Amino acid sequence: MKSPITSLRLRRAARTLFGWKTLRPGQLDAMRAILRGHDVLAVMPTGAGKSALYQVPATQLAGPTVVISPLLALQQDQIGGLERRGSANLKAVRISSAETPKQQQAALAALRDGHAEFLFITPEQLADPDRLAEVKKLKPSLVAVDEAHCISAWGHDFRPDYLALGHVVRALGRPPVVALTATASPPVRDDIVARLGLERPKVMVTGLDRPNLFLEANNCPTEDYRWRRLQALLAEGETPGIVYVPTRRGAEELAGRLRAAGHEAAHYHGGMAAGAREKLHEEFLADKVPIMVATSAFGMGIDKPNIRWVAHVALPDSPDSYLQEIGRAGRDGLPARTLLLWRAEDEGLQRFFTGAAPGSDELRDLAAVLRADGPLTKAALRDRTGLGARKLGQLVALLEQVGGAVTRSGGKVASPRYAPQPAEVAALAVAEAERQQSLQRSRTDMMRGYAEARGCRGQALLAYFGEKMNHVCGHCDNCVAGRGTPDNGAVGPFPVHTTVRHAEWGPGMVMGYEDDRMTVLFDEVGYKTLSVPVVSEQGLLVAEPR
Known part of the structure; x- marks a missing residue:
């Protein structure tokens, strides 16, 4: 049941502190969920008010809000926006490599004393156990992860500290989490939920089409x-x-x-x-x-x-x-x-x-070190294995996904009590890496499909993200040339978003149709484009029971 008192508080805060006379569709529902202690994943286009989802509830919560953001320029822009509101309730501070130690301690003091509401910080800062302990002492009431798609897009590549954010959230006492991004397809959304350890989050995907x-x-x-x-x-x-x-x-x-x-x-x-x-x-x-x-x-x-x-x-x-x-x-x-x-x-x-899958020997040796000598800090692991920080972060993340490693208090990595033997866990990790690469290759295939699209590009792009457009977009080259054709959901053997199963590829979801082709997102192998006549004639897919 929706609480009118909660809604009134949120609307009043939005109006008096931020000058927003109305809240956009979906914003109020997400804010209410946050105040009730629920996690939220919001996929909203640029300019749709993603930051408001955490900024307004933050003013109604007892402790400070930690905003984890990837770039200093992005942090500074958001801090400036809060400062321009001119309210003492919206004071924001930052702890980063751009601040001196004295400035960092002053920021922590302002948060402890209640003189600041928002702490902007990067994942790399929170990877330092001492820094994480300082932030934990602040007893944050909310964690906002901005540009959350970076957990998927960057985590496997050159920002391995994104992969540890789930551990960071737990170390902070597991306050509610709001993850924000302007773009996240279903696999990326699943990655965000898994990486951050979101618990039955309220997922909002709104209006990704940009008609201008x-x-x-x-x-x-x-x-x-x-x-x-x-x-x-x-x-x-x-x-x-x-x-x-x-x-x-x-x-x-x-x-x-x-x-x-x-x-x-x-x-x-x-x-x-x-x-x-x-x-x-x-x-x-x-x-x-x-x-x-x-x-x-x-x-x-x-x-x-x-x-x-x-x-x-x-x-x-x-x-x-x-x-x-x-x-x-x-x-x-x-x-x-x-x-x-x-x-x-x-x-x-x-x-x-996309590169090659990591070597099983490296994974086996890392698992063996953890089994024999763990728990170890990342620095100690680098010394023992000779692996660089980026490579080590990737391998530890893979081992964690298959039960071969766990990050404990203080950021130390250990082998779980009932972890498989090093050779077995290495084989499992290689298989998981290959699955991730298969998914990434399928995403590249989908990009090629968009480039080659003969019909409405707006429909093709939104179908990839799980959004259905029942009309042609009218703002692409194909629509202007008269090649865009409406997708009314009636084409093909299954409605869009039906869960189906393939004998070899397993379960998947119908994402969209174009002409006589259909796109299905399979859990294990990623996106596949199939011929609708072949699917119908040969019964390649069957609908899964709800």
Whole structure:
């Protein structure tokens, strides 16, 4: 039963502290769930008020709110937004590598004394057992994980501390958790829930369609054709814009080529010095860089309303990444363009990035060290095994998933009491890694499917995320050309979102239809595109009982 008193408190706080006269659909339900002590996973488009989901309830809770956020620029933007409200109840502090030890202690004191409500912090800070203990003493009443898709998109790659956030939440006393992201497909949502240890969370997926974004994709038979199509976009003269490329070298080379062609362009990637990256962020925000050529490292934390276009000159690794990156365009609600210039060769590059499964020998040896000498800190494990921090984080996470490792108090890693033998647990971990890679390859396949879509692109993109659009989007190249056809849910042997089973691939869910093809998301092997006539004639799928 919904409490009118709780709703009234939330609406009053939203109005008096933030100046919001009304709350958007879904916001109030999520806020009520948080005040009742429930976990929340919110997938909402940029500009839809995700931050409000934790900011308003935080003012009604007794202890401080810990906001775990991946980038300092993103944290600073959110802190600035709270400060501009001008209320003492919305005081926010940050603990990061940018603050001196004295400033960090002052921030902790402000939280202890009740003079600050929000603590912004990165996963890397919380990986330090001493820092985690300091934050635990604050007795936080709520944990907000911003850009929560990074748990899946980055955790397996270069931000292993994201994988430990579930342990962090438990170490903080298991307050309610609200996980926020602008893009998360069903597998990523499942990953977020599992990684954070969310308990029967309220899941909100709302309005991922952005009608002001024009969706366009062109197959480029040659690199010269791709260059000419990009030149045609730039000739229209609208700026600022972002060009996404897959590699650091590609960012540098394309920016140089654009400058040689008379365009004001800069490049950005994760291999640059932190100071240089921060300077480029600031210059782009100040409209001093009309064209930014960048890898996927650029954009998070860029709350810039007037980006007029986003172009990709290679196939992204997944629709998850693509929706996140094109979502940076047109935040002011005005028309903006998204242009995907792809070649078949791009898919091979993404498969290269996926890499190979970790070696069973490394996993076996790590499991053996934990069994013989654990619990050990990550630093001690690095010394014993010779593994780097990134690789160690990946392997420990895999072992945890198959019952071969557990993170205990103080961040020490141990072998569980009833863990399988090292050789057995290594084989299980390799199988899990291969399953994850199969899923990632299927996501790349879905990105290729979007690029090749002959019908409405809006429908194709939203179907991947489990959202159904019963009408053509009207804002893509195929719709404008008259190729978009409505999907009324009547095509195909099963309604969208039906749970089905395949004899070889196991259980899955019907995600959508296009022409005579259907997309099914299988739990074990990821996304598969099947022929509807073949499925119907051969009975390849059967509906699972509810």
